[in-house]
Amino acid sequence: MSESVVVAKEVWKIYGSGETAVPALKGVSVEFQRGEMAAVMGPSGCGKTTLLNCFSGLDDITRGQVTLEGTDIHAMPDRQKSAYRAKRAGFVFQSYNLLPILSAVENVEMPLLACATKPKEARVRASEILQQLGLGDRLNHRPSELSGGQQQRVSLARALVNHPAIVWADEPTGNLDEEGSHQVTDLLRQLNREYHQTMVVVTHDPEVAARCDRTLRMRDGNFVS
């Protein structure tokens, strides 16, 4: 039996106010099931990234409701929201957003440390997932010493190390070449099946969308299909 992990009802996001108000999301309603890998596609400026930010709790909404695993994410105070992100959510971005000052393994450890995992245990788990993603020999390299594909794999490892319920991916292959793009998409699909995590992937790439269970198309702040 399917279980809705993400439930959005009539979500509005309006930037600015008065005459300069720009609605980015216009009453979006959608549900994502546990273990589902969904692609969100649409032209630039249609609200894909805004949707991802608002649904994940990174950004506030203007109206409506978003529940993650049954809890209204926007009703939570900031501390609780941060704790939820640390334990139950993972993020992958187009530009990787790795911390350049930290090594690969230290980057991956951060969500674990944020959840008060013991440093030694965090190091073991971060090393294991990096080895699983083929970066066992790059544990102590800084991001500037890694290729784009390798950096995105570190980013994936960071998103998944805590076994989150939901992974939010914003253009995860946008900065990669074709081969790198294939590798990352394969990994996302493989991990989705392996850990049965919900993945919401914002993408322009039809090939990425084709590998997902469902594709949602957006235009002008709402889904069209």
Add this chain to the structure above:
Amino acid sequence: MIDPLLVFTLILLGAVGLISAGLAARNRLPLRIALRNIRRARSRSVLVVLGLLVGTAIISGSLAVGDTVSAVNLHYTKLGLGYTDEGVFGLGPTGSYQYFPQSVAGQLINASSTDPQIAGLTPEIVDTVQVFDRSTQIPQTNLNLVGTDPSASRVLGSFTSTSGASVMGPSPGMVLLDQFAANQLDAKAGDAITLYGSVPVPSTVQAVVQDDLRGGFLTAGLSGGAAFVDLSTAQLVENVSGQVNFIAVANVGSQSSGVGLSSSVSAHLNTTLSGIPGANRLGAHPLLQSQLADATAAGSGIVTIFLVFGLFSIIAGAMLIVGIFTMIAEERKGEMGMLRAIGLGRRDVVLSYYLEGLIYSAGSALAGVVVGVATGYILLYAYVQLVGSQSPGTPAVLTSFTVNDSSLLASYLAGFLLTLGTVVIASIRVSRLNIVRAIRDVPEPPPAIRTYTYLAYVGGLVLVLGALLFATTYRGTGDISEPMIAGGMILLGGALVGSRFLKNRAVFTAVGVGLVVWAGYQALQTAVLGTAHSGGIFVVFIQGIELIGGAILLFAFNAAQLAAVVERATTGRLATAPVARMGLAYPSRRVGRTAITTTIFALVLFVIVVLATYSATLTGNLSDSIGDESGGYTFFGYSAQPIRDLPGAIASNSTLAPLYANVVPLIFGLGELAIPGFPLNNYHDNVYAAASGAPVASNFYDTNAFPFQATLHGVTAAATMAQLSSNQSVAIVDGSYGGAGFSTSGHPLVSVGTVVNVVNPGTGASTNVTVIGIMKQLVLGGIWLNPTAAQSMGFNSTSGYLLKVHSGVSPTTASQATKAAFYKVGLVLVDFTAILATTIAIISGQIGLLEVFIGLGLAVGIAALGIVALRAVTERRRETGMLRATGLTKGMILKMFLIEYSFITLIGALIGGTTGLLLVYNLVLSPGASAADVTKLYIPWLNLLIVMLVTGCLATLAVISPSWRASRLPPAEAVRGIE
């Protein structure tokens, strides 16, 4: 006359201005970009100007204080001497003017009447007098007595009453009292007084005139207190009918132009004097000229002290400027890359950046001059409040507040060029910008091996130059700063060469240790350089820079390891793990910028710790040294006229007899000393001698407890004193001859066994004596002779005394009773405890003010931290957003930034503090220390703790706002890097 260097700098500034204006006129677009950049972020521009002005403020503040000190001294020199350019006199054995027949003055006046360079000569009496105000019943001893022609304004200048009216006189039989003397006597015009010289002379106060040290002559300075009478009254008071002791000479021209003739007039007068019978002991002295030179030298001495200590803050300021412009360059990297991409040439981009820096430099240097002058005034105001009551001339410090045009110009130019220089360096960095990397915000790659090769060439050159400098300076008596600099150059040059072939961490760690050991381990310096070198205040700067530089290298190249230790220690609580990880990661892994900020803090705190500890050590040891200084006595006394038998007089006085345990009379005079190796062979100092064989209660050799720094063959103090009492060819000297004291520059140094030639200038008699002991005490400065030897040279005046009160007797009570009994002979008592307390207050006050001034540099450190924090928030926007997305709360982000800056501040404070303490230890306690009278290092922990706490609080205030902003960044916007 304007300094040629200033003219050159002015020309350089003009050239910079013209070239810049030409470039701006030909390239309007870069100028528009520069102006827009300044206008678009006004709060940032204010911060930049504040950061930039500190260096200029320190320079202009130093020069303002120096100018004022010169101006005050010049003011009093000119007032004190009036129109007197030269003085004709001969010195007696006690350092006072010797009397000679007035007819000699008449012959000199006649012989010089045709000299076109001399406007006039007038005979005078300049002596000391005791005054008793019969109206107020108050006595005052030891005032200057100036007896001159009734029309003395010719040579003394006009007198001005306290109400500002012009006063003629002094009228025959009347006295003009200056304000200081009047205050002591509580006197006013019309008071009946008695003048006690050799003969009591009743008189009346004609007027109280402004306190300007007029007529101070040889004692011109801030001693104060004078009574002016006509010449015949002075002759009556001193019982020297038909005699005078001074001839004032005024040159033609104004006070300023007349002094230029002084050398030639003095030479001419000396030739004339040699032909006048009875004038063989007289000489013409260019008083105004030499005192003006002393006044100027005193001012420049102050400037040197302020500038040398200020140099640390100036360097910190320069580093801050580099930091500011690097921040601006990095912030605008993308924008500048885009400008290049749309067609602007590299030259245009650099020019816009340069013009922006030029505008900032010009504006901030101007603001810095104003802030510096204001700071100088505030410091002098504080000084006057602190010591004004102890010295009559001090209030004039404020009325004489002066900043010369040349000082204003010099500080503006120095500040402007300092700032512009760093802007040019930053511009050169900008010119190397890679367009693609700039637009895509890709980090610069690590330096190529080629870079290390170039650095190795530079290092080789520095090493060779250092070795040459070392080889030519490491032996001899030159300034020790030179081989110290050479040692540093060798180490740094070696490091640059070594970094081409070895790991940076190993090389620079070794050099860091090397620099700290070289500058901080005095035994090594003594072993390598010997002890013959001279050393000025500049060596403090060199050693300080080497110590801090070494410690910073040591930290920077081991920061990651240090941070790992700290991180392990702080992650006991799991919640702090990610915060500690991130808070320590940046300062320990981006060591370049961490080192700059840490160095700024270390430099400033170093100077503060050095000054505070040095002051505390000197004053602490002074307090401890009361026994050493007093030799067990309560007072040192001296009288204007010898007291034939003070012990007997006190014993027979029913009030005084119960107060005193010992009263020791001393022969007290002034001698000329010829000391081997000291260039000035007519060095003047006090001569003391105590009678041997006196009764126990007045026997110096039985009652004194003066300890010694050193004695010949290491014998005891008692044995040394016994030898002095019986052997005519030995002497002992005060502690300053052994190198003790706060300021020993210009003072001769001797060691035990040295033979010194002593001359009595009054009789011409001389003798050679061997120094058998160097005392610890400094208050009674001079040389102590065997009594028979002193008397055979003509030192006969028993006008010095050592007195010890009985246990339980108040020194104040004893002093008042004794002075009341002996004021007619001008007995002055110096309380050893009180003089030490005054010395301590003055040292603490002066160093304290210097500390406050140097504390300006703290503003640099705080500003640096604020700027680094601002820069970090901007640079790390996306990373901060990612950390928030990862689950870090706002509070954790805030803590992360605060840990980062606390770490930097703490390391800076630790480095500055420990190196500062090490330097003070070397200065005062190590085997080669310059302050030999210091036996214990006093660390003012409470003061230092307060400084550290204030620094910490201010640093937190500086970073709290940007850190707060960082923690409040909306994560969704931050991760996308949208500003």
